[in-house]
Amino acid sequence: MIIYERATPSHYTIGGKAQGLYRLQAIGVPVPPFLVIPAETFAPSLAGLPPDASDRRRETLTTFTLADEDQAAITHILRKWGFPEKPVVVRSSMAGEDGQVHTFAGLMDSFMNLKTPEAVCRAVAACAASGYSERVLAYRRQKGLPADVQPAVIIQQQITPVASGVLFTTFPDYPQEMAAHAVYGFGEGLVQGELDADEFYWLKANGVLHRQRLATKTTQLVAGLYQGLRTEAVAGTIQQQPCLTPSQLATLFAVGTQIEKVFGSPQDIEFAVTREAVFIVQSRPVTQAIPEIVVYDNANIQESYCGVTTPLTFSFASRAYATVYRQTMHALGLPGKTIAQQENMVRNLLGLVKGRIYYNINNWYRGLQLLPSFNQNKADMERMMGLTEPVDFVKDIRKTTGRKLAMLPGLLLNLGRLLWAFARLDQSIRVFKARFDTYYTRFYQQDLTALPAEALWQEKTRLDRGLLGNWSVPIINDFYVMMTNGRVVRQLKKAGFSEPDVFLSRYLSGNRQIAGTQPLLAIHRLAVTARREPALCDVIIRFPEQLHAYVRQRHPAFYEQVSQFIHQYGDRTVGELKLETETMRLAPQVFYQYLRNYLLADISGEPATGQTTLHQAAAAELADKLKHRAAPHRYRVLKNLGRLQQAIENRERLRLERTRLFGMYRALYVAMGRLLTQQGVLAAERDIFYLTEEEIEQAVAGQTASLAPLAGQRKDEFRRYEQEEVPGRVVVPSPPVAEETAGAGLPDTWYGTGCVPGVVTGEAIVITDPRDDLNVTGKIVCALRTDPGWAVLFPTCRAVLIEKGSSLSHSVILLRELGLPTIININGLTRAVMSGQTLTINGQTGEIRRIYHDPH
Template structure:
């Protein structure tokens, strides 16, 4: 019976690990794998239980520790610890345990050898709980009595104040404290220390950190001894050692019978390295093999005697700081442009839908430019990751956008043009135009010429291509009857979604080519202006683009103004609109004025999907709630001077002034021929912007169709009890919805999948992110999403702000901060201030005295529409909505982009 309590290393490797505890289990693995470990034995956890049972306190101890569950008062913990330790120390070691030790370790060995006696608790040295330093160890124990006494003390230490508090902190089970005790031959070390096979300071898993000192390693653990610190690469021989003054060593107390003593280190050895480089590399290799055995980084105690290394114990590293990823793993994120379409927190359905659409579109573009199918397939990782979703917000993956541009001729010019079009205030230089050898250039020439020819030929036919695209889209769009969607099954609705995806987004080459055209021509016009040294070229270029007719982004506002004209002629229905509750007006008008109701329904049919946040599938549009339309009508009616005629007066004024400035300048400096070329380029840019805005309305309508389909899927899933409410559908991804229909779902309980997701996304609402930041390594692991200069830029009491002027005019009025359709939308000539806009904001603009937007560029929707409507506008004003307060008075200059606070509110 006695032998089951004491096991040697070989026997320990063959029993259940619960008998050994964590430290002995690790020693067994080290021994089994051939590492040099000083000879050792273990008193099993059964022996520990037997000792408590002999004292008659096993149940009493368990009851005592249960009282500590959740306890935070250190005095209470310490009191119970002392009680338990006192009871355990009342009797000597159990006779069966003593006989087991004598049977396992010969009397001769017991008499002439010094031993270390240390704990091995179940759960100790595990991944989540190392218990490092929590229990007591006793070194250089010689003779039976010293060893037996040390075993009792180690058992007591399993219940000491430190160990119990550690268990409570880690949430470990207090009712199952089981300890084994290790008896290990001491090595009278020349040098000892600790090695971390992953660097505990930098977090690098490619480097080890070795701490070493003279004497035994207990001096390091206790903090008595100074150490040399060596960083060594795991996979090459780079070694960097910091040698410190090692004035004290801990060694065997030769004057006593056991234990250690502090001694001064000889002067000559104090500031020389404990380990030579060759020894460091040998130790590194041992540590790497141990880590590979565990397949995780290890914290290893070791010692060196007569040139031989011994491994005393190992445990998993339970905590590492964030890894400082390599430079080539840096990822750049920016939403200066895309935030117009996907503002704020965006749901999983919208993101997965948009990401899929971007992939489809750019695959087509590659093929269109003559890029081989092989190259398209090789770049699937890039095409799948044009966008990112970080804390619920959509960002451009800038690295991949730049990589995509490298397939176009003249990357450097395209890169600058793209940055200008996207409004990147922080261009990225990590990706440069690749310098090709002559042979590489020669090999690439056919693809370059093909891409150039394709783009140029498409540019020449742009108006025709746009007309064909719009005709095809209208045909597809008209084939869907929204009112009949409820008659389809979930499977049929998903098939309808896939069909639309193929018919619309797999035929999207014209919009994307036109976007390239806008980017190219915008850059070209800008370079013309810089060539003749025009003062404020950005402002002049904006003025040249103003007053363009036929831009559908402004059509909703103009349609509503025509509706206002009708209301002004019909006093009774006008009063009903002014006084009625927005959410109930449509049904009232249907009865009171069928003609005006028809106008309302016509507007909803044409522009019902054009709303704030229109590309977010979760956005509530006029098709679900017509309140926004009536809020705008009330705004327009409150301004009697606002009409189609008044808008038209301003549209061409600044355009004409800019032309009168630029045309003579180009002619005088570059000649009449250059002027003709400039006018041609300017005309192409104007056409391209008009086409872009008009095709974006088609995109808005396409998203509206998909929104209706997915809302119906949500209605039916809620009807059958699969989700809690119809709008929960927005918290599933496209792939999850498809998989649910096709039998590939990993998680079929949709309601339990959605609930935590809704909580997660709700938590993102109040945690805004900067427009631009970098991440290293895994995007969601150990990254802080901070703009490098945001602290420098942010002064909440700043009196002067600066952005980019988009349309000239000086306005001195109060501001209105508006962020969503749910805000109070009455402007009445005040300056509209917001974070971002999309085309759905356009109906608000005519009643604004000016427009200032925190994010965006001169080609943003807000800038384009403001120019068309002749409203002074500024975009790209950092921290605008954090600094300005609602209703405060400011002066804005749409030419210089300057904003001056007239009545400054203290923002502390």
């Protein structure tokens, strides 16, 4: 019995390899002609032999002879193929071979370059018998498979190739890639590990051949004179040339992409290339586990956690994000069972890469899969997170029509809850702030230095339950900002704005009610007050140690004003969400450093934002775009813009409360560090920042004798991280790329994204750490990232350049309010620029030029 059909036979056992060939043939992929001898052909000769009688079965198959009618049919088919002038190959296709779990790759015998009917018949028998070879039986035992083998055999026309190889449509080491390894001649030398191969790697996302490794190919396998293959030298002129041409590589990528899409899983493909075409001779599933590609991105979060942080900050931030995310799911009405199933995702929303905090983008997208309108919410979230490179391999979960109908009542209920929460936001925010103020006032009425460790931990638990565990109002408002911003952007696009985000940045400028501007106005007023007292002004500019105590003694009225400022805004500083940051509240000297910048600058009256004209121009542009639109459409656009502006105001107000909450936790951990140092558990108070929350809890409970060595090791580790460069996006696993020469070829002119217009020439000051020199007066600030805590520095500088950032980030919102020329997304900025250099920047075009002074 033989099978020579165009469609996959359904009533015979033909094995995975033959099934793969039929599928390839069905989708139009070039496959050499083949026929199949199914397992049912061999079954009668094995009848009566026990399944575990492997030796007897192998001997029986070795002497197997095809029926006369089968031999005649095969001879007739091979003649149509041009046999014997065109040789054939005999390969196995045993049941279970080339399956989703077990490949049996290379375990059965193949026979190449067969040129006589007798040789073909002998090869068929030997190929079937190889199913009972020792290597196959050992594999079956290892995999727990039964000893009973169902051998099927393929006879296929042999392609005489100029090159051959293996294509993995998804490379298991780096799943972002498709990989091909190829040699001159027949691919047996490659699959058997005899020859060095050229290696080619494409990025699957765009088909770019982004890396390759070329071998020196001195030998190749070619067809023997009578049967089988022989070794032949490769001509010296092509030994170091790629064995595949660009055209052949492009064809391979296209075919590999097609096959993986149709087959629905990564494929291990063998191919043969002639001068005219690329042929696929087999395709089977890649059975090696494909690791998940995990993307870590700090496009937005580095605004809050700039540079290297500490284990305590990461530990606390991870818990805070998890707590808030659970509340988000509850607020959206997701069932408790569904929420519990997401625990692994919720606990891993963040990642730590060489001391830097990143978003685990995969898990953020998984959270969106729980909501309707995944693609729209995904785009809105990416815009809010400032992702310049969206992740496209996390897709929406496909749902059947029945599943969608079943989910509809729940989705409508959840949507109703969300809309009801949106409608009550103003009232909810007032209640939230009142409750927060109660906790805040009570907390700072305590003397934390007088509390024992257990009481400090109880105070932390009170904050966990009363505030952090009741953070649903800021969450709902953030959702409202994200969704309203997305709706406005879509409406602006329909109105004809090609860059709606840029337009929004101008339209929303000039709002002095943004909470982030309030500390600026307050410290400005304090600077004006200090200027009226020359002695006070002079001592602040001289900046002696213990300045706060001096002011308390000599200028008590001003001291009271400063104390009120610190009580209200003392946690708002550069790096304010990093628990290890020394804030104005913990170190008042930081406040005076900010105040000194104002006194060194020429200030008077209230600071002008300089953004009114920007808003007016944007409003006029909007009116012009909408004048031909229907009145209801104009009304909706303007109403949504008003809602977005109010929601952003609320968000900034609530972010200030978040800063204060983190300040309370910081104060508690500083107090705990002091006690643990006194108890000998730590060597220094600030070493507590190199422990995790769980380790601190154990220490407070007296379960740990000493954590000093552990903290010391981590301090050294994280200090080393400060000397290392880490990209804004980290992909794990990440394909290797060609190494760049550090600092080579840095241009004197480069570009970023202009956010706030204006042309400025001035001295640069590079700030990558809160401990850097913060004397920014009259200078162009160059930062890796910024957060709202930088706001106290902004008014006295001339312009701001940010290496990485989002046009909707909080700090950029503040810079718009101040009218400071600003450029973001400047690749390599903090490595290219040094403090003291002169720059000319154009906040409209995004151009930055380094200016060299004439020594004469």
